[in-house]
Amino acid sequence: MKAEIITIGDEILIGQIVDTNSAWMGQQLQKLGIPIVQITSISDQAQAITKSLSEASKRAEIILVTGGLGPTKDDITKHTAAAYFQTTLRTDEEVLAHVTNFFTSRGRPMLPINEKQAEVLANAEVLFNDQGTAPGMWVTQEGIHYIFMPGVPFEMKFLMEQRVIPKLKALKGVQAIWHENLLIAGLGESFLAAEIEDIENSLPTHIKLAYLPTLNLVRLRLSAMGESLENIQAETRSYAELLAARLAAHVIDRQDRSLPAVIIQHFTENGLTLSTCESCTGGSLAAQFTAIPGASKMFIGGTIPYSNRLKELLADVPASTLNLYGAVSEQTVRAMANGTKNKLSCDYALATSGIAGPDGGTAEKPVGTIWIAVAGKYETLSKCLHLKNDRSTNIARTQLEVLFLLWNLYIKELSNPRIEDI
Amino acid sequence: MKAEIITIGDEILIGQIVDTNSAWMGQQLQKLGIPIVQITSISDQAQAITKSLSEASKRAEIILVTGGLGPTKDDITKHTAAAYFQTTLRTDEEVLAHVTNFFTSRGRPMLPINEKQAEVLANAEVLFNDQGTAPGMWVTQEGIHYIFMPGVPFEMKFLMEQRVIPKLKALKGVQAIWHENLLIAGLGESFLAAEIEDIENSLPTHIKLAYLPTLNLVRLRLSAMGESLENIQAETRSYAELLAARLAAHVIDRQDRSLPAVIIQHFTENGLTLSTCESCTGGSLAAQFTAIPGASKMFIGGTIPYSNRLKELLADVPASTLNLYGAVSEQTVRAMANGTKNKLSCDYALATSGIAGPDGGTAEKPVGTIWIAVAGKYETLSKCLHLKNDRSTNIARTQLEVLFLLWNLYIKELSNPRIEDI
Numbered sequence: 108m109k110a111e112i113i114t115i116g117d118e119i120l121i122g123q124i125v126d127t128n129s130a131w132m133g134q135q136l137q138k139l140g141i142p143i144v145q146i147t148s149i150s151d152q153a154q155a156i157t158k159s160l161s162e163a164s165k166r167a168e169i170i171l172v173t174g175g176l177g178p179t180k181d182d183i184t185k186h187t188a189a190a191y192f193q194t195t196l197r198t199d200e201e202v203l204a205h206v207t208n209f210f211t212s213r214g215r216p217m218l219p220i221n222e223k224q225a226e227v228l229a230n231a232e233v234l235f236n237d238q239g240t241a242p243g244m245w246v247t248q249e250g251i252h253y254i255f256m257p258g259v260p261f262e263m264k265f266l267m268e269q270r271v272i273p274k275l276k277a278l279k280g281v282q283a284i285w286h287e288n289l290l291i292a293g294l295g296e297s298f299l300a301a302e303i304e305d306i307e308n309s310l311p312t313h314i315k316l317a318y319l320p321t322l323n324l325v326r327l328r329l330s331a332m333g334e335s336l337e338n339i340q341a342e343t344r345s346y347a348e349l350l351a352a353r354l355a356a357h358v359i360d361r362q363d364r365s366l367p368a369v370i371i372q373h374f375t376e377n378g379l380t381l382s383t384c385e386s387c388t389g390g391s392l393a394a395q396f397t398a399i400p401g402a403s404k405m406f407i408g409g410t411i412p413y414s415n416r417l418k419e420l421l422a423d424v425p426a427s428t429l430n431l432y433g434a435v436s437e438q439t440v441r442a443m444a445n446g447t448k449n450k451l452s453c454d455y456a457l458a459t460s461g462i463a464g465p466d467g468g469t470a471e472k473p474v475g476t477i478w479i480a481v482a483g484k485y486e487t488l489s490k491c492l493h494l495k496n497d498r499s500t501n502i503a504r505t506q507l508e509v510l511f512l513l514w515n516l517y518i519k520e521l522s523n524p525r526i527e528d529i
Numbered sequence: 530m531k532a533e534i535i536t537i538g539d540e541i542l543i544g545q546i547v548d549t550n551s552a553w554m555g556q557q558l559q560k561l562g563i564p565i566v567q568i569t570s571i572s573d574q575a576q577a578i579t580k581s582l583s584e585a586s587k588r589a590e591i592i593l594v595t596g597g598l599g600p601t602k603d604d605i606t607k608h609t610a611a612a613y614f615q616t617t618l619r620t621d622e623e624v625l626a627h628v629t630n631f632f633t634s635r636g637r638p639m640l641p642i643n644e645k646q647a648e649v650l651a652n653a654e655v656l657f658n659d660q661g662t663a664p665g666m667w668v669t670q671e672g673i674h675y676i677f678m679p680g681v682p683f684e685m686k687f688l689m690e691q692r693v694i695p696k697l698k699a700l701k702g703v704q705a706i707w708h709e710n711l712l713i714a715g716l717g718e719s720f721l722a723a724e725i726e727d728i729e730n731s732l733p734t735h736i737k738l739a740y741l742p743t744l745n746l747v748r749l750r751l752s753a754m755g756e757s758l759e760n761i762q763a764e765t766r767s768y769a770e771l772l773a774a775r776l777a778a779h780v781i782d783r784q785d786r787s788l789p790a791v792i793i794q795h796f797t798e799n800g801l802t803l804s805t806c807e808s809c810t811g812g813s814l815a816a817q818f819t820a821i822p823g824a825s826k827m828f829i830g831g832t833i834p835y836s837n838r839l840k841e842l843l844a845d846v847p848a849s850t851l852n853l854y855g856a857v858s859e860q861t862v863r864a865m866a867n868g869t870k871n872k873l874s875c876d877y878a879l880a881t882s883g884i885a886g887p888d889g890g891t892a893e894k895p896v897g898t899i900w901i902a903v904a905g906k907y908e909t910l911s912k913c914l915h916l917k918n919d920r921s922t923n924i925a926r927t928q929l930e931v932l933f934l935l936w937n938l939y940i941k942e943l944s945n946p947r948i949e950d951i
Binding site (some may be wrong): 113116117118119120121122123124125126127129130131132133134135136137142143144145146147148149150151153155159162177178179180181182215218220221238259260264265286296298299300307315316317318319320323326328330363383385386387388389390391392393396397398400401402403406407408409410411412413414416417420421450452453464465466467495496497498499500502503504511 | 539540543544545547548558561564565568571572573577584599600601604640683687698716719720723737739740741805807813814816820825832833836839843886889912917918919920921922924925926
């Protein structure tokens with residue numbers, strides 16, 4: 108049994124919003140062992156919606172649809188779906204009571220337009236939405252399950268978790284799927300491929316190997332599908348073990364998670380603490396760590412000294428260093444890392460200072476000149492980046508470089524502890 | 530002339546990465562006046578690629594394809610496209626020299642597998658990729674333009690900006706498109722719809738009105754397509770003026786940009802400064818501001834006092850306040866905002882402290898209990914949120930609430946300045 112995701116709304120097509128809903132739904136389906144054949148984003152137009160539903164029904168047995176369930180004129184999903192299923196809309200009394208209560212409990216008057224939120228497809232099972240006024244709907248027709256949900260992310264997530272996933276679990280015919288991950292450092296994609304060529308060539312056809320490179324790191328993902336979860340788990344794991352043995356110390360993690368998540372686990376297990384001192388990355392590195400549950404066990408906090416004055420006040424960077432070398436310099440970024448480590452009393456501190464662009468560059472320090480540093484237990488590493496991208500990409504690449512520098516210093520100090528640590 | 534975007538890669542389908550490429554490409558196409566009919570994400574499988582290319586060619590004349598151009602076995606886009614076009618691959622000497630230089634200049638040996646990066650579709654114009662080893666390719670067949678690019682975001686962006694967009698601009702038959710935006714505060718979606726019903730009903734069929742609600746705010750977008758850019762601009766603007774006049778003070782912005790971008794402009798124009806003191810949002814609010822060029826004109830920096838110790842050290846929260854009321858309390862969050870405003874010397878400071886989840890809740894303060902505060906020039910506002918979502922959604926909703934609180938306090942103090950300001 109396969110799934111397809113359809114997201115409806117012009118705002119996705121014109122890039123006004125990034126479609127994070129699909130990624131999240133993809134993760135949930137993957138955990139359930141339901142392969143996803145396609146994600147389709149279309150306009151709020153009846154013809155596009157009808158055609159997508161029809162085409163998806165030829166590829167998949169589970170079709171998750173989000174968007175276009177609001178009360179306003181541009182929300183046409185319900186009427187279009189009714190025509191597609193050759194059915195009508197009916198007013199659901201329970202939903203109507205909920206919508207009415209939604210407004211009265213907030214002291215807001217209810218408009219006739221809001222009553223339309225209680226209209227549901229006559230052939231649908233209602234998926235009650237505690238978090239908003241638009242209910243979800245589940246239609247099964249000719250063996251195909253169509254699931255309609257609002258596009259507001261927290262409402263969609265609520266419906267998926269509380270209503271849809273339990274029902275999907277109960278469906279028959281869901282094939283087992285299994286993934287094994289290896290996060291590889293210190294080997295470029297091509298070298299990695301050469302290193303494991305014989306193992307890759309020996310994979311059976313139902314196991315796929317994917318290379319997912321990011322700066323400095325490559326994620327290897329083995330994916331298998333089959334009738335028995337136990338069998339494909341055992342099989343995929345045995346190939347993952349082969350790869351891990353071959354790649355040895357290059358394998359820095361075996362789970363599907365980000366480098367910050369790996370760092371959080373290692374630091375927590377080793378009783379190490381971390382802080383951040385971010386100028387050009389502006390809090391985004393701290394945000395990456397704190398987005399992960401459990402970060403507070405090792406992340407004590409940090410600062411964002413965007414102005415020179417705050418670099419002195421919050422990170423104890425000497426005014427003379429700033430005056431002599433400028434904010435974007437090796438001396439300043441090392442002072443930021445060391446000052447933060449000392450002032451905030453932690454084991455590791457990372458620092459960034461640079462010109463992310465598009466403005467602020469000079470002949471000597473053009474846009475994309477970014478200094479990074481990590482102060483560790485025994486030493487401080489620093490590096491100058493010369494990036495040539497737009498602001499957001501420059502910030503994103505800086506994040507990856509800093510995390511990798513932190514990881515390398517941590518590993519170095521872990522394997523070469525000072526005499527007093529032993 | 531219409532466009533479709535196809536992204537290739539299992540990592541998108543299973544939610545291992547969020548497809549930010551499509552949103553970015555959508556924005557670029559929109560600026561060019563090229564409407565996007567569909568965004569499709571598919572697996573690295575020949576059949577899926579072939580079918581998508583074929584279906585897209587029935588809907589669009591411009592097909593942007595990303596992904597699957599790497600050197601490893603899972604990268605099958607080139608061979609699949611060659612079969613689709615009934616052509617072959619040839620080695621491009623210029624690309625081969627570039628790839629060779631890419632490795633030698635980095636002191637890295639080159640493998641035979643890397644030479645394959647210089648293989649291009651025999652019927653394609655090569656789009657030279659200065660930023661990586663996989664070139665882009667442009668194939669025109671039966672009036673349809675197929676544009677292949679690597680999936681690595683900064684390489685794709687480079688190719689779009691330097692190679693693809695200039696060529697797209699030169700294509701004939703591109704229809705004009707125009708959008709007008711109104712960002713609305715203080716009116717729910719349904720009330721807003723009732724308020725402007727007559728204007729909405731009077732819109733000609735080639736102008737669409739979309740409602741894009743987020744917490745506390747609704748964005749209205751008018752979109753028009755036509756032969757003459759001047760005509761549809763004038764027409765859309767006249768309807769936008771009608772809406773703006775009707776909605777008056779509820780309209781807080783007329784551009785397609787985020788609330789932080791609006792705040793940056795207002796603060797900069799009024800010579801106001803801002804800082805942040807984030808516990809549960811962990812730097813993500815600062816990151817939202819600093820992601821925007823020009824933020825440094827008003828954002829002086831901030832702190833992330835994740836631990837209680839740092840709330841005292843970095844935000845001057847009295848130990849007695851923390852002991853008496855706890856970190857998640859009105860007293861603490863107000864002390865964070867006021868302490869930050871005074872310590873860092875700025876006009877406005879915002880603060881967050883709460884339990885984002887999934888752990889850390891108590892009977893008295895369950896997960897989702899989050900206090901926010903904004904200290905302004907004359908007063909400090911605070912609010913308690915009771916959120917019921919997952920960690921990332923709780924953080925995202927907190928961001929929206931804080932930004933809205935900041936906006937409201939700014940507007941209040943702008944229209945009611947103290948006597949000494951006049």
